[in-house]
Amino acid sequence: MAKKKKMSTGKKVGITALAAVVVIGGVVGVSKISSNSSASSNVLNEYLPTDMTTQDLSLMTDQYAFEVAANVQQGLLSRTSSGSPKAGLAKSWSHSKDGLTWTFHLRKGLKWSNGDPLTASDFVYAWQRTVNPKTASQYAYIYSGIKNADAINSGKDKDLSSLGIKAKNKTTLVVTLEHPMPQFQNLMAFPVFFAQDKKFESTLGKKVGTSSSKQVYSGPYKFVGWNGSNKKFKLVPNKNYWDAKAVKNKGVDFQVVTDSTAALALYNKGELDQVSLTTSQQIKKYKNSKNLKIYNNSRTDYIEYNQTGKVKGLTNAKIREALNLATDRKSISQSVSEGLDGIPTGMTPAGLAKTATGGDFAKAAAKATAYAYNIKKAKKLFAEGMKEVGLKKLTLTVEATSDSSTTKPTLDTIQQSWSELPGLTVKEKYVPFKQRLQDAINQNFDVLLTAWGADYAEPLTFLNMFVTDGANNDGKWSNKQYDTLINNASDKDALSDTKRTADEIKAEKTLYDDSAVNPVDWMNAAILSNSKVKGVQYFSSGAPYYFWNAYRSKK
Known part of the structure; x- marks a missing residue:
């Protein structure tokens, strides 16, 4: 996935993708289907x-x-079989030397399926609609880096026309960025950036x-x-x-x-x-x-902790660290996929992105993290954390989607190991996929088993999720150092592979050090x-x- 998607925790697809291979599972049956x-x-x-x-x-x-x-x-760009950008509705495109101005030339005579002309203004309308806070798009954050997108989406800039996208004529589109975006071309093939027909949509609300x-x-x-x-x-x-x-x-x-x-x-x-x-x-x-x-x-199944204060124990870093240490990732992989799924060493999965020197990013980041199963250390830290927050007993409900056959063995394994922590009672809660998405948005959970699939082949597709008040930061974790690292990777260090990679590895370490989230597995299909x-x-x-x-x- 793709958000790309807030993914179901079912074995993917997809999202999902994503982002994903379509996967299934669940507790609900399928109606009788006639021969196809x-x-x-x-x-x-x-x-x-x-x-x-x-x-x-x-x-x-x-x-x-x-x-x-x-x-x-279809977007301005499409993708080759290897995933690299190629011409889509735009027949050609170019950018300025500093990477801040992009010009796209649409094919002539483009039409919507209903016969309406498809022009450059349809992209302008679509982008403005997505970043408009009245639309309440959860994916508006992915526009960050496009001129004035953040200001518009936050409500600081009320002028939608100030967004960095202009139609010079029916077939020429100019996009202006606030800073270079390494992922920009890939995003042009991502559905959130596709055109929309204003004439058709205006009557539908x-x-x-x-x-x-x-x-x-x-x-x-x-x-x-x-x-x-x-x-x-x-x-x-x-x-x-x-x-x-x-x-x-x-x-x-x-x-x-x-x-x-x-x-x-x-x-x-x-x-x-x-x-x-x-x-x-x-x-x-x-x-x-x-x-x-x-x-x-390129998907990570992970646990989010509600850190809003609604669940007193989860605001304590030692308690979160204890829960991470009490997560037996190897057993989860075995119970779910016969060991096929990868055992995560960070949020960014193996095989997604390269470092400046050509190595796998996840492997490089693993040197800065140490996600491991250590129940003895977990018990000690949990007891210390409980004492710090003045609790003798704690009940945590772990929520997951019911639309998957993999969440039950995952949660069962987690419940078994977490229940060894002194004073902790663990309950399981299964809800339909749509409800899980809504509960995440509303922070209506204690602990959430969720998933994310890559929107593009760069670590920021995962790391951007956890900035303060990020649209996909469902646990509401906040860390100023982390925000600075992600801002640097996205802005001043964006064109330096070496510096950007260093920022992203430090960001993975910050997530680990503060037990912000809990990566459970890297899903293969x-x-x-x-x-x-x-x-x-x-x-x-x-x-x-x-x-x-x-x-x-x-x-």
Whole structure:
């Protein structure tokens, strides 16, 4: 994911992505599904593990919404199969020597799916709408670095037209940055920066994207058949897409399947073209299958602590450190994925980003952190922390999504080890994905098991989350040193790989030293894929899949 997404803690997708490989799980079943005639046609068969939330580009936050959006919309830039930027709705682009001014030249004759002209002003409208505080976009923070974005979003600047994006004419767009942004090109292929049709949206108000008919589309497909709550919907080729001839299939049929056993059964019947293995039993059974693919999801499952003061014990650093030390990450990985998931040494997952010298960032950052399981030390620190805050007993409820088969074994393992801490009672709480997202926003939790997938291939996609009052800082942790480090990495050190990496490693260390959060695992995805389906593009950051180059082979 992608926020990219505030991800479900289910084995990903995606978000999710993200950001992600679509994954499933949960306690809810799937309604009876008739035989799918498209299994032998050139229509792809996919699924989501939880209900679709929205197709409002300014408001979406989860990997599943981004997965659909990345296929029915397109940004100024798109992505190659390796994930690097390439031309999208913009046929060419350039930037000034100092990296502060970017100029994009749109293709001529672009249209929305309803026939409306798509022009540079549609990007201006979309960006202004997203950063407008009245929109209440949780992803507005990702615009930080674009001229006046922060000032507008905070309410200090009431003039939306002061945002650093201008339409010189119908096909020329100029973006002005406050400081260089290493991730800027990657962001131009991320759905939060896509165009929106002001003419279409102006009559809808808050209904934008609440069903597939209340949105128009600029990408290879149109989204059809979703009324806002139903379990089946489709992507169908968009005849008004500028490169409609490049779409190699007749569409994608989606269904919502929240039970991982049901999803696997549908795959084995040929009614799904790929399925995520979401339990250790499934992975063990299919680990030698020729159709099994292992993807790096660039996703971290982690625990947030409510540090607002609502939960007295969690404002104490020793208690948080004790909980981190009492987290048996190796056992969690084993119980969830047969050891497939990585054991985290920080928030930024392995394989996402490189250091200035070309090494893996996560490996370099691990030298500054020491996340480990040490129950003896945990008991000692917990007792000291409890004494400092004047508590003899503490009850903590750990909340997670019910829409996943992996959260139960994760929480069970956590509950077992945490319960060894003197005076601590641990309870488990499972809620639907949508409610978990809302509870996070409202700080309506004690402890939250959540997840984040990378929006772009740079550590800041994770580290930006925990700045003071950040939109995704659900635990409300605050640290001035951390804020300074992230500000430096994002601004004055942005163009120096060496300095930026040093800032980011120090930021990881600050998270660790203060036990701000608790990384639980780095998720990888085990996917069974139909060998006859070729050309699906998977990405470990941002929206997870591009489907339009895929096709069903007869062999």
